[in-house]
Structure formats: C-alpha cells, structure tokens
Amino acid sequence: MTSAFTSDAARALGGPDWLVERRLEAAEGLDEITWPTPAEEIWRYSRIDELDLERYRPLTSTDPGLADGPAPGGGPVAAEAGERAGLVVVHNGRVVRCELDESLAAKGVVIDDLSSGNDAVRNALGTCSAAAPDAFTELHDAFLMGGAFVSVPAGVVVDKPIVVLHWSEGDGLATFPHTLVLAGESSELTVVDRFSSPDVRPPNGGGGGHLVNAVVELLVDDNARVRYLSVQQHGPHTWQIALQRAHVGRDASLRSSAVALGGDYARLRSESLLTGAGAESDLLAVYFGDGAQMLDFRTLQDHDAPRTRSDLLFKGAVEDEARSVYSGLIRLRPSAQKANASQTNRNLVLTEGAGAESIPNLEIEANDVRCSHASTVGPIDDDQLYYLETRGIRPEEAERLIVLGFFDDVFARLPVPSLVAPLRRTVIEKIEHRRG
Amino acid sequence: MSVLKVTDLHAAVDGHEILRGVDLEIASGEVHALMGPNGSGKSTLAHVLMGRDDYDVTAGSVTIDGEELLGLPTWQRAERGLFLAMQYPVEVPGVRLVDFLEAAIRGRGGEPNGLTVRLAAEAERLHVDEQFLTRGVNVEFSGGEQKRAETLQLAVLEPTFAILDEIDSGLDVDALRDVARRIEAMTTEDRLGVLAITHYARLLSELRADRVHILMGGRVVASGGPELADTLERTGYEGLAEDLGVDELAVEVPAEQEPEFADPTEFALPFEEPPRTT
Numbered sequence: 001m002t003s004a005f006t007s008d009a010a011r012a013l014g015g016p017d018w019l020v021e022r023r024l025e026a027a028e029g030l031d032e033i034t035w036p037t038p039a040e041e042i043w044r045y046s047r048i049d050e051l052d053l054e055r056y057r058p059l060t061s062t063d064p065g066l067a068d069g070p071a072p073g074g075g076p077v078a079a080e081a082g083e084r085a086g087l088v089v090v091h092n093g094r095v096v097r098c099e100l101d102e103s104l105a106a107k108g109v110v111i112d113d114l115s116s117g118n119d120a121v122r123n124a125l126g127t128c129s130a131a132a133p134d135a136f137t138e139l140h141d142a143f144l145m146g147g148a149f150v151s152v153p154a155g156v157v158v159d160k161p162i163v164v165l166h167w168s169e170g171d172g173l174a175t176f177p178h179t180l181v182l183a184g185e186s187s188e189l190t191v192v193d194r195f196s197s198p199d200v201r202p203p204n205g206g207g208g209g210h211l212v213n214a215v216v217e218l219l220v221d222d223n224a225r226v227r228y229l230s231v232q233q234h235g236p237h238t239w240q241i242a243l244q245r246a247h248v249g250r251d252a253s254l255r256s257s258a259v260a261l262g263g264d265y266a267r268l269r270s271e272s273l274l275t276g277a278g279a280e281s282d283l284l285a286v287y288f289g290d291g292a293q294m295l296d297f298r299t300l301q302d303h304d305a306p307r308t309r310s311d312l313l314f315k316g317a318v319e320d321e322a323r324s325v326y327s328g329l330i331r332l333r334p335s336a337q338k339a340n341a342s343q344t345n346r347n348l349v350l351t352e353g354a355g356a357e358s359i360p361n362l363e364i365e366a367n368d369v370r371c372s373h374a375s376t377v378g379p380i381d382d383d384q385l386y387y388l389e390t391r392g393i394r395p396e397e398a399e400r401l402i403v404l405g406f407f408d409d410v411f412a413r414l415p416v417p418s419l420v421a422p423l424r425r426t427v428i429e430k431i432e433h434r435r436g
Numbered sequence: 437m438s439v440l441k442v443t444d445l446h447a448a449v450d451g452h453e454i455l456r457g458v459d460l461e462i463a464s465g466e467v468h469a470l471m472g473p474n475g476s477g478k479s480t481l482a483h484v485l486m487g488r489d490d491y492d493v494t495a496g497s498v499t500i501d502g503e504e505l506l507g508l509p510t511w512q513r514a515e516r517g518l519f520l521a522m523q524y525p526v527e528v529p530g531v532r533l534v535d536f537l538e539a540a541i542r543g544r545g546g547e548p549n550g551l552t553v554r555l556a557a558e559a560e561r562l563h564v565d566e567q568f569l570t571r572g573v574n575v576e577f578s579g580g581e582q583k584r585a586e587t588l589q590l591a592v593l594e595p596t597f598a599i600l601d602e603i604d605s606g607l608d609v610d611a612l613r614d615v616a617r618r619i620e621a622m623t624t625e626d627r628l629g630v631l632a633i634t635h636y637a638r639l640l641s642e643l644r645a646d647r648v649h650i651l652m653g654g655r656v657v658a659s660g661g662p663e664l665a666d667t668l669e670r671t672g673y674e675g676l677a678e679d680l681g682v683d684e685l686a687v688e689v690p691a692e693q694e695p696e697f698a699d700p701t702e703f704a705l706p707f708e709e710p711p712r713t714t
Contacts, residue, residue, distance in 0.1 A: 387526035390486050391540035391593065392514035401539055405530030405572065 004057035005030060005174075010142045014061055016117050019144070022125075026141035033135045042134075045325045045357045046296050047265045051239065056174040056211045058143045059092060063170070078163055081192050082418030085160040086111045088148040091167050092175040095146050101160075108153040111162065114180050115146035124182055128217035128245035132271055132300075136241045140176050140213050147178030150191060154184035154221070161190040161229075161416050166214070168197045168238065174211040181217065183224040183252075190227040190415050191218075196262070197238040209237035209264065218246035220254050222276055227255045227415035231423065234262035236291065243269045250276025250305070257284040257414050259423050260295050261430070267296040274301075274308035274336075285314040286410045286423075289322030289354070290430050299328040301343065303336035303369075312343040315410050317403055318354035319434055327359040330373065332366045340370045347377040348406055350399070351434070400431050438464045438501050438517065440597045440629055445496035447484045453494070454480045454687050456654035462597060464627040467620075469640055469665065471633075472651035473673040475686030478633045479523060481651070482601040485631075486520045487513050500596065515544050517596030521586040521603050528573040533585065536573050537592055544593070551592070558591045562614050579606025587615045591622060597629040598622075604639040616642030637665040652677060653684035 010027035011020060035053075036043045078087055085104055088111055089097040095113035114121045129137040148164040166177040179193050197210055212234065220226045226246075234240055240263050246254050260266060272281035287295045295318075301310040316324045326345040347356035358375040380402050388398035404424065411420050440462045447455040454477045462468050472478050484491050485498055487510040498505045505513050528536065534555060538548040559566055564584045574582055583603055590598055600619070604612055620643050622628040632643060640648070640662065648664040649656045652673070657680050658664060668676055677685055 381526075383526045384528050386488055386510060387522065387528065388536070388539075389510035390514055390520045390522070391536070391589065392511050392543040393536075393539045394511050394543055395509070397539055397543060398511075401531050401536065402528065405528055408530030408572075 003053045005053065005139065005142065009058050009060070012061055013059065013143065013145050015115050015145060018117050018122060019115055023142050023144060026138055027143075029138055030142055033138055035135055042298060042327070044327070045323075046267065047294050050265070051211075053174075055209075056172055058174055058176075059145070063092075063173075077194060077196070078165060080419055080422050081161055081163045081194075081416055083160050084163045085109075085158050086150070086162040088150075088162075088164045089167070090146070090148055090164065090177055092170065092173070093143075093145050093147065093168075093177050095148065104156075104158060107156050109156060109158060110149065110151040112149045113146045114149035114178060116149070120151055120182060121149055121180065124217070124219055125180055126217075127219060128247060129215050129243055131247070131273065132243065132245055132269075134243075136213050137215060137243055140178070140215050143174070143176045144178055145176065147180065148193075149180050150189070151182040152184055152187040152189045155186050156184065157187065158189040161192050164191065164193045166193065166195045166212075168195070168210055168212045168234075170210060172209075174213060177212060177214040179216045181219065181226065181228070183218070183220045183226045185221045185249075186223045187221070188225040191229070192416055192419070193228070193230045195230070195232045195234060195240070195242075197234045199235040209239060212238060212240040212242070214240065214242040216242070216244040218244070218254065218256070220246055220248045220252045222249040222252055224249070224252045226253070228257070229415050229419070230256075230258045230268075231419065232258070232260045232262055232266055232268070233426070234266060236262070236264055236293075238263050238266075240266040240268075242267065243271070245269075245271040245273070246281065247273045247275055248279040248281055251278040252276065253280040253282075255282045255284075255413075255415060257410070258286075259414070260285065260287040260297075261423075261426055263293060263295070265294045265296065267298070269298045269300075271300040272302065272310060274303050274305055274310065277305045277307050279305060279308045281310040283310070283312040283314070284410050284413055285316070286407050286427075287314070287316040287324060288427050288430050289316070289318045289324050290320045290433065291322060292320070293322040294324070295322070296325040297327070299326070299343070301328075301330045301341055302333070303331065303339045303341060304333045305335055307338045308336055309340045310342070312345075313410060314345045315347075315407055316345075316356065317348040317350055317406070318356055319350035319430070321353045323354065324356045326357065326375070327361070328373075329361045329363060330371060331363045332369050332371065334365045336366045337368045339366065342372045344373065345375040346406070348403060349377060349379055350403070396435060400428065403431055404428070437627075438596050438629065440518075440631075441497075441499045442485070443497045443499075445481075445484065445498065446494040447480060447491045448494055449480070449491055454491075454654050455484060456687070457496070458651070458654070458656055460631070460649065460656065462629045462631055464596065464629050465623050466646045467623055467630040467632060467643060468647045468649060469632045469634060469645040470649045470651055471635065471637075471665065471668060473685045474635075476651045477654045477687055478651055479601055482520055482599045482633055485513075485599055486510055486518060511543060514540075514595070519590055519593060519595035519598045521583075521590055521598060521600045523602040523605060525574045525577075525582045525586055527575045529575050531573050532571065533569050533573050533589075537589060540589075540593055554592055555588070558588045562588050562591070562618055563610075564588055580608060580611040583607055583615055584611060587618050591618060594626060595628070597631070600630060600632045602634055603632065604634055604636060612639065613642055619643055637669045640665050650676065652682050654687040657682050
C-alpha cells in the first residue's frame with residue numbers, strides 16, 4: 001500500500017506497548033490485504049469503488065487534541081439522552097472524558113479508555129471483529145488508539161444508560177472509534193453510542209472529507225440483558241465504514257437498535273452471533289437518506305445454538321438522489337435446532353431519483369427451525385395519501401405523517417425514550433428540507 | 437344554509453365512461469340517499485366528488501354555494517366543507533387517530549383546542565373503545581370499528597357535507613344504530629348535509645332520508661321521497677329498472693379480483709431445499 005497507512009504511522013501513534021504491538025501486527029498485514037470492490041457480493045451496490053484511501057491519513061502524534069474546555073458533544077448532545085449512569089467522550093478515537101456514577105463504580109462497574117489495557121480489555125478486545133474480519137477491521141486494528149470500554153460485573157444492574165459520544169473531525173483524516181462492552185453473567189445495561197462529525201467542510205479544506213472506521217463489540221455473557229442504541233449523525237462529508245457485532249451467551253438477550261441519518265456514504269455491518277442455548281437478539285434500525293447520501297447495511301443473524309431466537313426490523317426511507325442498501329443474512333447452523341429467526345426490511349422511496357435495494361437471504365443447515373423474511377421497497381401508498389387528504393390534510397403534511405407513522409414502531413422500541421423526540425425531529429427536518 | 441350542487445357530472449376511467457350525467461342538489465340539514473345496484477357508479481361518484489385523481493371528469497360541475505370544486509385537489513375540497521366516509525377506510529400504521537385529527541383540523545385552518553376532550557366524548561357516544569384513539573388509524577380495526585371511527589372523525593371535523601360511502605356495510609345492528617343516530621343528530625344539531633350511498637334500505641330505517649335517488653347506468657334514473665326506498669325493497673333493482681324502462685344497470689368495469697396470496701416470502705421449515713431469495 002502506498003498510502004499513509006504504514007507500519008511507521010501505526011507505531012508513531014504511541015500509547016502502551018501492548019497496544020503498539022497489537023497495531024503493528026495488524027499493520028504488517030495491510031500489505032497483503034485485497035481491498036474490496038463492488039464485484040464482491042458483500043460490497044455489491046456499495047460505493048466502495050469511490051473510496052480512495054490516499055485521500056486520508058491517520059492521526060499523528062503531532063495532531064492537536066481538543067482544546068481545553070468541554071469536549072464537543074459533552075453538553076447538549078449528551079443531555080439529549082436524559083439521565084445517565086456514565087459518559088465517555090471519544091474524540092478522533094481517543095478518550096477525552098470518562099464519568100461514572102460512584103455507586104456503580106463501587107459495585108465494580110468500569111468505564112475507561114480501552115488503551116488503559118487492563119486484563120479484561122486485553123482478553124476481550126477484538127473478540128468480535130476477529131470472528132468476522134475484513135479489510136476494514138484490519139485497518140482499524142492497525143490504527144486503534146483507544147476507545148470506550150464499558151464493563152458490568154456479573155449480577156449488576158445498571159438502570160440508566162451509559163452514553164458514549166464519538167466525535168470525529170479533521171479534513172483528510174481517518175479515525176478509528178471503538179466501543180467494547182462486556183456484560184457479565186446476569187448483568188443488565190443500556191449503552192448509547194452516538195457517532196457524529198461536523199456538518200460543514202472546514203474552510204480551505206482539501207476536500208478530502210473524513211473517514212470513520214469504527215468497531216463496536218458487545219460481549220453479552222450468559223443470562224445478561226443488553227440494550228444498545230447506535231445513533232449515526234455524521235456530517236455530509238464523512239464516510240463511515242463500521243462493524244457492530246455482538247456475541248450473545250446462553251439465555252442472554254441483546255436488543256440492539258441503530259438510527260442512521262448522516263454521512264456521505266455510511267456503511268454499518270450489524271451482526272449477532274448467538275452462541276448459547278436460548279440466546280436472543282433483536283436488531284432494529286431506522287434510516288433516512290437524502291441528498292446524495294448512501295446508507296448501506298449488511299446484517300447477520302448467526303444462530304449457533306439450540307432454541308435461539310432472533311428478530312430483525314430495518315425500516316428506511318430515501319429521497320432526492322439518496323440510496324440505501326439492506327443486505328441481510330439469517331444463518332441457522334446445524335447446532336441451531338428449534339431456532340426461530342425472522343427478518344423484515346421495509347423501504348419507502350419518496351422521490352423518483354432515490355432508490356433502495358433490499359436483499360434478504362437465508363442459509364439453513366438445521367432441519368427443525370422456524371424462519372421467515374419479508375422485504376418491501378416502494379413509494380408511499382396512494383390510498384393512504386388520498387385518505388389523509390380527504391380529511392383536509394395537505395399532501396406534504398400527509399407525507400410527513402405517513403413517513404413518521406412508518407417509522408413509529410421502531411422509534412417506539414428504542415431503548416432510550418428521551419432520544420426519540422430529537423431523532424424524530426431530525427427525520428422531520430429531512431422530510432421538510434426538500435420543500436426548501 | 438349551504439347547498440351542494442352536482443350538475444350533469446360525467447366521469448370516466450381509462451376512457452370508459454362511468455358517470456353519464458349525474459344531477460343532485462343537497463341542502464344543509466338534508467339527508468339524500470343514493471341507492472343503486474353493484475357497478476352502477478355509486479362509489480365512483482363519491483370519489484369523483486372528493487377529487488380522487490384516478491378519474492377523469494369529462495363534463496359537469498360540482499359546487500358548494502356556487503363555488504366550483506372540480507379542479508381543486510382533494511384536501512381543498514375537504515377545506516371547503518366536504519367529507520368522505522369511506523367504504524374501505526385505509527389503514528395508516530403508526531399514525532394515531534388523535535394526531536391524524538389534529539393534522540386535519542389544522543389543515544382546515546382550525547385550532548385543535550380541546551380535541552382530546554371532544555374525542556373522548558365522541559368515543560363514548562359512538563361506543564368506540566378509547567384504545568382505538570391511540571392506535572394507528574384503522575389498523576387492525578374490525579369492519580364495525582372502522583365505520584364507528586369514520587363517524588367519529590366526521591363528528592369531530594364538522595364538515596358542511598358528508599358523503600357516506602356504504603357506511604352500513606360490515607356493520608351489525610348495534611353499530612348501524614350507533615352510527616346512524618350520530619349522523620342523524622349531526623343533521624339536526626349541526627345542519628350537516630348528507631349524501632348516503634347504500635345498497636340497502638335498512639340504513640334508512642335508522643337514518644331518515646329526505647330524498648332517495650336511484651343510480652343506474654351512471655345516471656340518476658329516479659328520485660323521490662322515502663317511499664321510493666320502500667318501492668325498491670319490494671321490486672328489487674331489476675324490477676325497478678323494468679318499471680322505469682332502464683336497460684343498463686351497471687356501467688363499471690368489474691374490478692379485477694386480486695388473487696390472495698399468502699406472503700410468498702414467509703414460510704415455515706422444515707423442507708428439503710431451503711429457498712433462497714435474490
């Protein structure tokens with residue numbers, strides 16, 4: 001690779017020895033990597049051929065950190081999530097703030113920068129991404145400097161959300177945010193990850209934009225309950241390529257939701273591996289693309305134990321020239337007898353120039369399972385529009401109501417209700433912007 | 437006092453003429469029943485009056501107090517005082533009836549002050565379970581619940597004229613009575629003018645019609661007082677057509693029956709070859 005993503009650059013990021021070594025090991029592999037193209041099924045319909053890594057560089061030790069004062073997003077953005085048990089602010093992949101309710105700390109809950117490198121971090125880091133590697137998880141590992149580490153010991157219940165804010169900025173930079181969540185046996189917690197970047201291109205910027213290459217790992221131990229919400233509100237010049245993957249143990253449950261609204265090209269690979277009998281995973285998403293955005297989702301519901309259950313509901317809308325991709329796989333391995341899996345993807349295409357792809361797939365190797373999938377792509381139903389208009393509702397207001405109604409069942413199930421109103425407002429702004 | 441006046445209304449679908457010169461005049465507080473056999477153009481008339489864009493109006497006029505409605509989009513006709521209670525109310529998932537009505541009131545230039553209280557009162561009057569107010573509009577409503585909900589919307593929105601497209605279909609006796617009595621009350625208390633489209637005279641035993649019109653072959657072939665409905669009960673449509681010397685009862689192209697498939701992508705295993713979708 002002739003780009004700035006070299007072993008020297010990986011070494012120069014500094015930090016504890018174990019992390020430097022971990023990065024170097026990954027960086028050495030980068031030379032061998034075949035970068036993806038849309039010819040590969042998993043990248044089909046994507047805009048990966050537009051990605052020119054030469055336009056980006058990793059951070060260097062001389063890049064300025066945040067100026068003193070409150071970290072961006074530490075104020076109103078954090079406050080939107082309502083009451084919280086803890087907060088981590090991550091700036092360009094480096095943790096700049098950690099807060100945790102003292103009573104939880106006393107119970108052994110840990111919120112930290114994963115570069116602190118305690119044993120738990122070193123044992124767990126990369127468990128999920130190494131189980132589903134691709135070129136971008138390799139690149140991520142080669143430049144990983146830190147990130148949010150959340151650990152809840154066995155039996156501890158954290159009743160308020162732990163909020164993680166990932167703020168990424170810098171024209172021509174690539175950054176590598178990471179969240180690692182360890183939910184101990186029979187623990188309960190809610191984590192909100194918010195990914196954002198500036199709305200505006202920096203003045204005199206070379207036009208490179210910003211590349212966010214993120215990994216979220218959720219390790220859900222036996223009988224634990226994890227609710228997870230990822231909110232992606234990147235600015236319009238940011239590319240995101242992210243993996244979010246959970247490993248869910250016996251009788252444990254994951255309720256994971258994603259709200260994707262921002263970015264130029266924003267890809268999320270969302271995967272759940274059900275490793276223990278009786279494990280459950282619910283994956284939800286709301287996405288809304290406008291302008292020339294592309295929102296790209298690749299999902300996997302991977303059942304590797306008996307009596308596991310998974311459900312997926314992804315709902316999206318596109319307008320202007322925006323495009324979305326949903327490509328989802330349910331895999332029922334031979335061990336997954338009596339498993340029950342379903343996936344539903346529904347798309348509204350609001351304007352003629354917009355488009356949505358929906359590709360549900362099944363891979364079934366067990367013979368006593370239940371499995372269903374459904375997918376739709378289409379415009380707003382004319383009968384619905386007409387019905388609302390017969391009541392005196394103007395067409396644009398009718399469209400707004402129908403689109404919000406379309407998303408309502410997902411919004412209603414988001415784990416942090418206080419975030420629903422601001423997110424719904426963002427959707428409304430997107431619907432209304434088209435009308436100027 | 438307002439007047440809804442339909443004059444020589446002609447309308448076609450895909451070049452096929454369905455309404456062939458309809459004349460009606462309804463004043464505030466009056467109930468006009470429009471009866472006709474299947475395919476006579478009743479529902480088409482309802483949608484043409486409301487401005488559904490599937491129909492081409494080829495001639496005629498529809499006015500409220502002299503103001504032409506043809507050419508106005510549907511929502512503006514509603515704003516001018518027209519309301520359509522649909523034969524098959526449309527499900528709008530995720531849109532609660534209360535939010536829907538609030539948008540409708542604002543759309544008509546009103547302020548939804550006290551809407552919740554009014555809704556609760558109307559729900560009680562119409563025996564609509566309050567859970568329907570916070571559910572998606574018409575979603576998983578039974579036939580009777582849908583028609584009660586249509587009537588509830590009518591009562592809250594207080595239009596000048598209401599077109600009821602087979603409000604009596606799918607109703608049991610109790611629901612029919614609740615719906616008909618509420619509408620009748622609106623005609624006396626609020627001077628609502630009503631065009632009640634129906635197959636059957638039974639609606640008119642609950643909702644007293646001032647005038648009865650018979651639609652056949654896209655035209656009003658007979659008009660009279662309530663006794664016309666009684667005559668129709670005795671003779672049936674074919675007998676009445678014979679008496680009137682009308683040859684053609686139906687004009688509408690029979691709607692193609694849509695085959696009902698179970699969702700082809702939903703299935704249960706086991707089976708031998710797992711299907712794959714592309």
